[in-house]
Amino acid sequence: METKTGQDPVLKRQTGILQSFFSMIKRLFVKDKPQLSALEEEAIQTPAKTVMKNFLRHKLGILGLVGFICILAFSFVGSYLKPINLGHMETTLRNIRPGYNYLKYPSQLVKEGVKTISSGVSFSVGLSQAGNVYVWGTQPVYLLEGFSTSIHKIPEEVKQANIVQVTAGDRHILALDDRGKLYGWGLNNFQQAEVPTNLQSKLNSKQVAEIIGSELYSAVLFADGELYVWGSTMANRLDIIPAECQGHIVKVAASSNNMALLLDDGTVRTTGIENVFRRVPEELQDGSAKIVDLASSYRAVLALDDQGELHAWGDTEFGILNAPEIPSKVKAMAAGKNNMTLLLDNGQVVYWGADHYNQLRLPPRLQQKPVAKVFSTMFQNYALHEDGTLTAWGNKGFLFGTDEQGRDLFTRIIHGGRISLTVGAISVVISVIIALFFGMTSGFFGGWVDNLLMRFTDVVMAVPFLPIAITLSAVVSGKVPEMIMVILGILGWPGTARLIRAQILLEREKDFVLAARALGVKYYNIIIRHILPNIFNLVIVNITLRYAGSLLTEAGLSFLGFGVAPPTPSWGNILQNAQSSAVIEYYWWRWLIPGLFVVFAALSVNLVGDALREAMDPRANQK
Amino acid sequence: MMLNPGLKAEHYKAAYDAMTIKLGLDKSYPEQYVRWIGNTFQGELGWSTLHNRPVKDAIKEPLKNTIILNIFVIILELAITLPVGIKCAVKRGTRYDNFWQVFSLITYSMPSFFIALSLIFILAIRLRWLPPGGMPLTIHGRNFAYYLSWLKYMALPIITLTIISLAGTIRYVRNAMIDALTQDYIRTARSKGLSEKVVIYSHAFRNALIPVSTIIIGAIFSLFYGAAITETVFAWNGIGHVLVKGLSNRDFMLVISMNLFFAMLSIIANFVADITYGLVDPRIKLE
Numbered sequence: 001m002e003t004k005t006g007q008d009p010v011l012k013r014q015t016g017i018l019q020s021f022f023s024m025i026k027r028l029f030v031k032d033k034p035q036l037s038a039l040e041e042e043a044i045q046t047p048a049k050t051v052m053k054n055f056l057r058h059k060l061g062i063l064g065l066v067g068f069i070c071i072l073a074f075s076f077v078g079s080y081l082k083p084i085n086l087g088h089m090e091t092t093l094r095n096i097r098p099g100y101n102y103l104k105y106p107s108q109l110v111k112e113g114v115k116t117i118s119s120g121v122s123f124s125v126g127l128s129q130a131g132n133v134y135v136w137g138t139q140p141v142y143l144l145e146g147f148s149t150s151i152h153k154i155p156e157e158v159k160q161a162n163i164v165q166v167t168a169g170d171r172h173i174l175a176l177d178d179r180g181k182l183y184g185w186g187l188n189n190f191q192q193a194e195v196p197t198n199l200q201s202k203l204n205s206k207q208v209a210e211i212i213g214s215e216l217y218s219a220v221l222f223a224d225g226e227l228y229v230w231g232s233t234m235a236n237r238l239d240i241i242p243a244e245c246q247g248h249i250v251k252v253a254a255s256s257n258n259m260a261l262l263l264d265d266g267t268v269r270t271t272g273i274e275n276v277f278r279r280v281p282e283e284l285q286d287g288s289a290k291i292v293d294l295a296s297s298y299r300a301v302l303a304l305d306d307q308g309e310l311h312a313w314g315d316t317e318f319g320i321l322n323a324p325e326i327p328s329k330v331k332a333m334a335a336g337k338n339n340m341t342l343l344l345d346n347g348q349v350v351y352w353g354a355d356h357y358n359q360l361r362l363p364p365r366l367q368q369k370p371v372a373k374v375f376s377t378m379f380q381n382y383a384l385h386e387d388g389t390l391t392a393w394g395n396k397g398f399l400f401g402t403d404e405q406g407r408d409l410f411t412r413i414i415h416g417g418r419i420s421l422t423v424g425a426i427s428v429v430i431s432v433i434i435a436l437f438f439g440m441t442s443g444f445f446g447g448w449v450d451n452l453l454m455r456f457t458d459v460v461m462a463v464p465f466l467p468i469a470i471t472l473s474a475v476v477s478g479k480v481p482e483m484i485m486v487i488l489g490i491l492g493w494p495g496t497a498r499l500i501r502a503q504i505l506l507e508r509e510k511d512f513v514l515a516a517r518a519l520g521v522k523y524y525n526i527i528i529r530h531i532l533p534n535i536f537n538l539v540i541v542n543i544t545l546r547y548a549g550s551l552l553t554e555a556g557l558s559f560l561g562f563g564v565a566p567p568t569p570s571w572g573n574i575l576q577n578a579q580s581s582a583v584i585e586y587y588w589w590r591w592l593i594p595g596l597f598v599v600f601a602a603l604s605v606n607l608v609g610d611a612l613r614e615a616m617d618p619r620a621n622q623k
Numbered sequence: 624m625m626l627n628p629g630l631k632a633e634h635y636k637a638a639y640d641a642m643t644i645k646l647g648l649d650k651s652y653p654e655q656y657v658r659w660i661g662n663t664f665q666g667e668l669g670w671s672t673l674h675n676r677p678v679k680d681a682i683k684e685p686l687k688n689t690i691i692l693n694i695f696v697i698i699l700e701l702a703i704t705l706p707v708g709i710k711c712a713v714k715r716g717t718r719y720d721n722f723w724q725v726f727s728l729i730t731y732s733m734p735s736f737f738i739a740l741s742l743i744f745i746l747a748i749r750l751r752w753l754p755p756g757g758m759p760l761t762i763h764g765r766n767f768a769y770y771l772s773w774l775k776y777m778a779l780p781i782i783t784l785t786i787i788s789l790a791g792t793i794r795y796v797r798n799a800m801i802d803a804l805t806q807d808y809i810r811t812a813r814s815k816g817l818s819e820k821v822v823i824y825s826h827a828f829r830n831a832l833i834p835v836s837t838i839i840i841g842a843i844f845s846l847f848y849g850a851a852i853t854e855t856v857f858a859w860n861g862i863g864h865v866l867v868k869g870l871s872n873r874d875f876m877l878v879i880s881m882n883l884f885f886a887m888l889s890i891i892a893n894f895v896a897d898i899t900y901g902l903v904d905p906r907i908k909l910e
Contacts, residue, residue, distance in 0.1 A: 462893065464885035466851055467866055471878055474870040548732065555734045556852050560867055575736065579856060581755045584740055585748045592744075595737040603732035610728070 051537060054615035061611020067604030071597075075417030084415045086567045088356055092170060092215065092256070092337065092378075093398075093406035095587050096122045099138025100397035102380055109134045110390050114373075118168040118213065119380040120186075122397065123151050125173045127166045133158055133175055137380075138397060140171045141187050142586035149193075151186045158183045168377065169193075169213030169231075176211050180204065184218070192218045192231030199228050214254040225249045225264060236272045245269050253296035253335070260301045266290030268303060275299060276314045284311055295335035297353065302340050304330050318354035326350060334376040336394070341376040349374055349383055357395035365391050401589040404577055413594055416569035421601070423485040423564060424551040428543055430489025432496060436539070439500025444508060444527055454501070461494040469553070473562040481568040484557060488550055496542050503535045537616050544609035548602045555598045571598045663883065669876030673869055678880045682865060686847065688758075689854070689861035692777055693846040696784040700842060704789060705835075708796025712804060712831075713823055723793055731790035739783045739856040746779060753778050756857040780857045784850055788842075796835055803831040833904045837896050844892035848885065 055061055102122055112128035119125075123137025133154055141148050151173055161177035168174075172186030172193040180203050184193030192213075195203070199220065207223035217231030217238060225247045233239040236257040241249075251262035258272030260280075268284045268291055270277060277299050283289045284303060289311065293304040300314030300321055308329050312321040318338050332343040339353030347370025351362060357379050366383055369391075373384040379395035400409035442453035472487045507513065508531070516526050557563035558572025566573050571594050577583065578591035643649050647658060662669070666679070674681035711720045730738070747755035756779070759772040803809070804827050812826045851863035858864070862881065869877040 458893075462886055462890045464848070464882070464889050467863075467882055467885050470851060470867065470870055471882060474878075552732070552734045556736060559734070559736045560852060560855060562870070572734075575740075578740070581743065581748065584744050584755070588744065591737075591740050595734070595740065599729075599733050599737060602734075603729060606728060606732050 048537070051612070051615045055611055058611035058614060060607050061615070064604040064607025064611065067600065068608060071417065071601050071604065072421065075414055075421055078414035079418045082411055082414055084411050084569075085356070088407065090337075090356065090406035093121050093402050094404050095142075095590075096140055096398060096402045096406075097138060097587075098399060098401040098409075098589050098593075100399050102137045102395055102397040103392035105136055105382070105390060105392060106134050108132075110388065113388060114382075114384050114390060116166060117375040117382045117384075118166060119375070119377040119382075120151070120168040120173070120213075121170050121378055123168070124380055124382070125151075125166050125168045125175075127163055127175075131162045131164070133163055133166055135173065147189045148187045149185050153185065155183055155185055157181075158185075165208070165211050167211050167213040167218075169218060170215040170378070172213060172218070174211050174213050174218055176208055180206075180208060182208075182211065182220070187216075190216050190232035192216055196230050199230065202226075202228065209250075210252065212252055212254050215256040217254075219252060219254060219259070221249060221252050227252060227261070229259070238272050241271065242269060251294050253294040253301060255296045255298055258296070258299070260294050260296050260303075262291055262294045262303075266292070266306070268294065268301075270301075277301065279313055281311060281313055293330075293333055295333040295340065297335040297340060298337050300335075300340075302333060302335060304333060320353045322352070324350060324352055332374065334374050336376045336381065337378050339376065339379075339381075341374050341381060343371055343374045347371050347386065351376075351381070359394045361393070363391055363393050366393070400593050401587075403574070403590055404583075404587075409574070409589065409593060412569040412574055413571070413597055416571045416574050416594065417597060417601070419482065419564055419568060420551060420554055420558075420571040420598070423482050423488075423554050423570065424547055426482075427485040427488035427492065427550050427554070428547050430486065431492035431546070432539065432543055434490070435493040435496035435500055438493065438497040440504060440527055440532070442497075443501035443504030444523070444531065446505075450501070454498075457494045457497050460491070463491070465491055466553075466556075469557060470560065470562045473557060481565040483565075484554060484563045488553060492546065492550065496539075496546065499542060500535060500539065503538055504531055507531050507534050541609060541613045541616060544605060544612055548605035548609060551598065551602050551605065571601075663880075668880040671869070671874050671877045673872045673874035673877060678877050681877060682862060682881065682884075685860050685862045685865040688859065689848075689863070690846050691773075692780055692784070692859065692861060693848075695777065695781045696788065697842045697846065699781065699785045700788045700792060701839070703785070704792040704796050708793050709800050709823065709828060709831075711793065711797040712800030715801060720797075723797075727790040727793050730786055731794075735783065735787050735850070735852045736856055738786055739779070739853055742779055742783055743856070746782075755779070756859070758858070758860050776859075780850075780853055780859050783853050783857075787850075787853075792838055795838055796831070799831040799834040800827060802834075803827040806830070833900070836899055836903050840896045840899055841892060844888060844895075847888055 099122060102119075102124070105117075105124065105126060109126045109128050109132075112130040112132060115127045115129050117124055117126045120137070120140060122140045123135060126134045126136075128134065135152050135154060137151075139150055139152065143150060148171075151171070158175050158177075161175075161179075161181065161183075163175050164178050165176040166173065169186070169192060172184060172188065174193070175183045177183070182195045182199075182203055184195065186193050188194060202222065203220070206226070208220055209223045210221040212219040212221065215232075217229060217233055219227060219229040219238075221227050227241050227246065227249050229239045229241070238257075238259055241261075245261050245263060248263045248265070249261050250264050253260040253262075255272075255277065258270055258275070258277040260277075261269045261271065263269060265287060266289070267287050268280050270280055272278070277296070280301075284291060289305045289307075289309070291303045291305050291311070295302045296314075297320055298315070300312065300316075302323070303311040305311065310323050310326075310330070312323065314321065320338065320340060323340070323342070326342065326344065328344040328346045328348065330342050331345050334341040334343075336353070336359070338356070339351065339359055342350040344350060349362070349366055349371050351360065353359070355361075359379065359381065369385040369387065369389070371383045371391075372386045375382045375384070376394070381392065381394040383391045383393075385391065398408050398410060400413060403409055403412070438453050438457060442450040469484075469487055469491055472491075473484050476483055476487070513526060513530060516530050521530070554563055554570065555572035555575075558570045559575050561573070561576055563572050564570035566576065574594040575591050578587070583590055647655060650658070659669075668678040670676075671678045671681040707723055711723050714720050743755045746753050754776055757776060759769070759776045804823075806827075809822060809827055812822045817826075848863070850861070851867050853859075854861040854864035855867050866878065866881050868874075869881070
């Protein structure tokens with residue numbers, strides 16, 4: 001004990017000197033407050049002040065208050081800064097784990113010189129001039145034995161071989177070495193990352209022009225114009241190449257369910273399922289326009305002819321067919337899932353289309369330095385400048401991952417928080433207003449009014465809460481997604497009403513009410529101006545604790561599907577589809593993160609409520 | 624239901640009208656209501672469209688499952704909360720007390736589905752000790768393996784429900800005990816030189832039991848309440864799960880009867896609690 005520095009007499013004296021020094025300075029500027037005894041304090045302090053003071057002494061309560069303010073700011077400021085598009089979903093991006101590194105390319109790749117970059121849903125693969133393969137981003141699928149390998153685990157053969165081409169499918173990667181050997185890794189549920197045996201024999205005998213990875217399928221285009229497609233082709237029949245095209249193909253633009261083929265005579269053919277993608281303009285089929293380059297987004301195709309003219313067809317969404325004015329000749333073109341990119345002769349990049357992941361917010365660097373090459377696939381875009389540096393833009397990632405419809409969980413949790421916190425608050429306000437009315441009238445008037453109101457309260461109280469809340473919300477919901485707050489409010493008041501009544505019965509007998517009555521103050525005024533302020537503390541504690549409860553109830557009901565109606569998010573209904581054991585096991589972020597938010601919010605409110613209750617406990621004021 | 628292509632619109636109309644009369648929907652609302660009350664008093668609860676049999680039969684099995692589940696929960700709850708609550712009150716402010724205070728505050732702030740999902744993740748998926756949910760198969764016959772499989776399937780719902788019930792109850796018991804311990808008769812008992820054990824269990828706890836008895840009564844009646852969320856997460860064929868399923872499938876006769884059942888239950892529970900209060904505490908006289 002003696003060794004403790006705090007016990008050191010010299011140190012103690014020093015702090016003593018310091019303290020007296022500071023208090024001297026303090027006395028110079030601040031008027032000294034006289035020390036009060038408990039009774040004196042009571043005489044000059046309102047009860048609310050005492051409560052405040054007691055509360056501020058409570059460490060856990062302060063912690064809870066800070067936590068709750070953080071949650072409030074996160075939800076309300078966050079939803080102002082990050083607006084939500086309730087209709088938006090992108091099933092390609094479904095069930096991706098949290099990660100915010102989609103665009104964080106390794107500096108080693110830039111040092112070695114970028115040859116090509118290709119992106120999947122949540123990762124990108126790059127090939128350096130030195131023949132090294134780099135993968136960055138987030139693992140897009142859970143790893144299931146036999147179905148998938150990690151995209152980050154580049155096979156040993158690939159590391160040793162001299163790779164000349166790489167390409168990324170949505171969730172798999174293909175690499176080709178200089179001896180014509182093809183390697184694949186990543187998701188392999190349709191064998192898209194494996195080389196079929198009949199392709200192997202072709203690879204051995206023929207020169208490869210291009211390898212193509214796309215959504216659940218892969219393709220190889222040979223230098224002699226033959227195209228080979230494998231993977232998930234059952235529904236879209238992309239593996240069947242029209243006989244008149246086979247052997248004449250010079251360029252392929254691949255989309256999820258379609259492919260656009262550029263033939264050696266400058267005409268365009270399409271394969272895949274019947275949709276707007278297949279409606280190739282006449283002039284591109286009859287040879288009147290000679291096409292030299294192609295790019296395709298999800299359901300739209302952009303073609304460039306030898307006159308420098310652009311042709312576009314397909315789905316019109318996101319204005320993807322409306323190319324902006326182009327000041328110079330087009331040098332190269334590329335297409336993401338919902339975006340088109342043009343590289344002009346003067347080194348400028350023209351980019352348009354959807355803006356769900358801030359793709360259209362182009363980095364200023366892009367316009368300042370001339371660009372040599374653009375690589376844009378899926379939602380990630382990279383521009384290689386002439387000085388060898390790289391600029392990336394597009395989807396940076398999902399901080400909390402995505403759900404089963406490819407929606408960003410971070411945004412949904414922010415907005416879900418706003419809805420959950422609001423629904424909880426309004427339901428409490430409704431129930432407290434009803435409770436105040438019932439509690440105060442019956443407490444103050446007594447007699448038959450009291451009897452009537454309290455029996456009614458008993459009836460409501462006898463109704464089991466959860467079953468009737470579920471029943472009511474199943475019946476009335478539909479029109480307003482947040483209908484649940486009214487139901488919770490209407491059912492939640494009896495407990496508070498009884499509490500208020502009991503408290504009023506206590507206050508009513510006190511002398512100040514007698515005095516007010518003697519002065520002839522009206523009943524109404526006695527209730528509102530004399531009694532209400534005295535039970536206010538109690539009501540506030542009750543509101544706080546009730547608020548935590550109503551957050552939990554809302555989450556539980558929404559979880560069952562009887563609360564806030566989707567697509568409006570709430571913390572509970574984000575979890576609605578998280579009940580299967582597959583989600584619990586593999587997609588842990590979909591239930592763990594929103595769940596933790598509910599716990600955190602309820603816990604911080606409970607801490608505040610507990611601290612308030614203790615602050616109001618007269619026993620806590622005893623000194 | 625009728626997909627016969629030869630049927631015309633008037634046939635459908637006739638079938639519809641016949642059904643309306645059969646279900647009594649052609650009568651006025653007050654008459655329907657009186658009929659319903661009459662039927663209910665005779666124990667005739669109507670027809671469950673989801674289960675396609677009388678409501679009475681449809682809820683028999685789930686009610687049994689819920690009761691079996693809750694027996695274990697209540698035993699565990701009381702076996703844990705009473706000693707822990709007492710010890711917390713006696714050792715007020717120590718690390719032991721603080722641990723349980725924090726524990727109850729955190730679990731009190733957890734939605735039940737979150738506790739359930741976390742337990743499934745840890746105990747069923749990561750450790751593979753228990754099945755993640757569902758009902759035990761009944762084809763084995765009533766041997767040891769059969770009861771063991773019941774226990775296995777019940778384990779996770781029981782743990783979840785126990786954790787949920789612990790949170791509030793421990794605090795309640797602790798506060799009741801603290802109130803009792805600060806009374807004057809405890810000082811008297813101590814000054815008489817009684818041992819601490821006698822003071823705590825014989826003097827303080829007996830008096831603390833008065834408020835605690837409400838909880839015990841509530842627990843006994845909660846045997847029949849299903850936990851809608853927990854049972855749904857674990858796919859336990861209990862009465863709460865049946866209510867949720869009935870609502871999702873718009874099986875209104877089932878839902879109405881179950882709400883009626885729950886309301887009656889809670890009225891009886893309140894009544895019994897009031898009476899016991901009077902019995903346990905002789906100072907309270909019922910007028």
